[in-house]
Amino acid sequence: MTIDQILDDIYPIPDSSKSLVKKDISLIKYPKGQIIINADKIESNVYFIKQGIARAFSNDSQNEITFWFGKEGSTVLSMMSYISNGKGYEDIELLEDSELYQIKSSDLQDLFIKDIHLANWGRKFAEKELAKTEQLFISRQTKTATERYIELLEKTPHLIQRVQLRYIASYLGITQVSLSRIRAEIK
Template sequence: MKLEDILRSIYDLRDASLNKLIERISPARFPKGHRLFNTGKIETDLYFISKGMARAFLNTEAHEITFWFGKEGDTVLSYNSYIHNKPGYETIELLEDSELYRLKTVDLMELYNEDIHISNWGRKLAEYELVKTEERLISRQFKTAIERYKELIERQPELIQRVQLGYIASYLGVSQVTLSRIRAEIK
């Protein structure tokens, strides 16, 4: 996905502001399995996915819990680092060989201070991410596992082909055996 398309999908920036933002962004490529962010570290970059998939997860004593998937067009950032300049709680791992666009958080904060249009773009980015987070929380709290799986198929069908079932099961809050039963029941 082209950088300009990703940025404009968040908020339709004026050309001058868009160019200022693009000047601060650089391409990056990483292999499958690369960890963009690590738990307990202050992350100084944010990324936009041009090609590839990522997942965010937390480690517990018993296992990993996947709570987010990102694909082409999505923004990857550690909220605690971005907002508070504190260590993040998540690990973000690439699930495929990926092409990304990297932006230094310090550069973005500087642009927010210089350009109201970029500042508005950042506000829209935060708003979109908040709504997506809220939708995941509501789904997890108020829907059954079958409803969550059907919603996943409806909203993000590509995940079924591109992501290991164990990660999907974790994301849905069920065991892999339960996910297999749900899949068999739906077919």
């Protein structure tokens, strides 16, 4: 995906505003397995996935818990660092060789002050992220594991081909054995 497509998918902005933000963006490549955001650190960059897939996870005392997947067009950031310049709670790992657009959070924040269209873009981004988080929370509270898996298949079928099942099981809040059972029942 181009950066123009990614920006417009979040919230359409004029070409003049896109030009401002593109001046501060660089394209970087990382290999599969690269951790691009580390827990307990302040992250100074925001990324947009041009090509590839990523997962966000945190560690409890015994397990890694995957709670987010991003694909082409997704924004990758530590929300705590982005909002309050605080240390993040998540690690973000690339699950494929990836190309990312990168911008410094401070540059993006400066652009929000300088350009009303970019400020509105930033607001719409935050609103969409909040809505996604709310939907995930409600799904976790009200749906069975089978219903959550079916929803995942319907909304993001590409994940099943591109992401290891152990990460999908973790994302659904179940064991790999339970995921295998659910998959067998659905077939």
